[in-house]
Amino acid sequence: MPRIAEARPAAEPSSQExxxxxxxxxxxxxxxxxxxxxxxVQMHDVAKEAGVAIATLYRYFPSKTHLFTAVMAxxxxxxxxxxxxxxxxxxxxxxVRELLLRSTRQLLSKPLLASAMMQSNVQANAATVNEAIxxxxxxxxxxxxxxxxxSPTARDVRLVSLVIECWYGMLSSALNGRIxxxxxxxxxxxxxxLLLAARSNAPEPTALDx
Numbered sequence: 001m002p003r004i005a006e007a008r009p010a011a012e013p014s015s016q017e018x019x020x021x022x023x024x025x026x027x028x029x030x031x032x033x034x035x036x037x038x039x040x041v042q043m044h045d046v047a048k049e050a051g052v053a054i055a056t057l058y059r060y061f062p063s064k065t066h067l068f069t070a071v072m073a074x075x076x077x078x079x080x081x082x083x084x085x086x087x088x089x090x091x092x093x094x095x096v097r098e099l100l101l102r103s104t105r106q107l108l109s110k111p112l113l114a115s116a117m118m119q120s121n122v123q124a125n126a127a128t129v130n131e132a133i134x135x136x137x138x139x140x141x142x143x144x145x146x147x148x149x150x151s152p153t154a155r156d157v158r159l160v161s162l163v164i165e166c167w168y169g170m171l172s173s174a175l176n177g178r179i180x181x182x183x184x185x186x187x188x189x190x191x192x193x194l195l196l197a198a199r200s201n202a203p204e205p206t207a208l209d210x
Contacts, residue, residue, distance in 0.1 A: 010066055010130070011059045022060055024050040030071050030113055038068065038116035066129055068120035073131040075117065076138045079103050083142035092147045097192045099146065100167050104184055108174060115175050118168070139164050153200045160199075166191040 013019045028049035032041045043064065047057040061067035082099060086092035107114040124132035143160045144152050152160070170187050173179045179187075196202070 010062055013060070021050075021052055021056065025052060025057060025060060025067070026071050026074055029067050033068065033071070033116040034110045034113040037112040038064065038119055041116070043067075062128075065120045065123050066131070068116045069124045069129050069131045069135070071113075072117035072121050073135050073138070075107075076135050080138045080142045083145045085145055086148050093192050093196045095146050096143055096163070096196065097189050099142070100163075100188050100192070101185055104167075104171055104174070104188070105181070107171060108181065111175055114171070118172055118175065136164075147196065147199060147201065149199065149201060156199050159195045163191055163195050166195075 013022045025046060029041065029046045032045060032049060041064065043057055044054055046067070047054045050057070057067075061070060079099065082102075084095075086095060107117075121132060121135060140157070140160055143163065144150075144156070147160075149156055149160075167188060170179065170184050170191075174181060174184050
């Protein structure tokens with residue numbers, strides 16, 4: 001289990017050089033985890049692979065939990081870029097389903113890396129790992145955008161949070177070998193359909209739907 005280091009904020013890169021160095025660290029960590037899994041990745045190996053001093057690595061990422069939560073945040077950023085407001089001819093709930101399914105397939109293609117990210121995100125303490133908060137915020141905002149919820153209500157926030165929690169749970173079960181990808185697809189579609197039908201901007205049911 002990854003250990004959170006002393007409670008101190010991670011350094012934020014400011015210059016372009018520092019940002020490039022941080023990206024190299026994240027790429028190195030992702031590559032090593034995809035090959036070895038979280039427990040067999042050592043911080044010294046990440047620093048060596050990224051071409052940085054170990055002190056530099058710890059300045060940006062005080063622990064493996066910080067590091068792999070940041071790797072997950074970078075993955076979620078890519079998902080966020082794919083989230084677009086609904087087209088007039090598009091069912092927004094279907095769009096959310098397809099985005100979550102696409103992300104699931106991508107994550108399951110590198111199961112050791114996906115497990116490392118998920119485990120670190122679960123262990124992250126929001127008080128010391130800022131990326132954990134950013135992940136939740138990006139995920140929620142991506143779904144709101146796809147549903148066309150510009151001013152989500154408190155109920156909308158709860159419903160979307162439940163969808164995302166269901167997705168995390170199904171992804172974890174798939175990574176642990178408890179359910180198949182086919183089951184994941186069925187359950188994601190079901191969860192989205194049931195929960196998001198109750199959102200504030202859902203269309204009113206027609207007589208045929210009753």
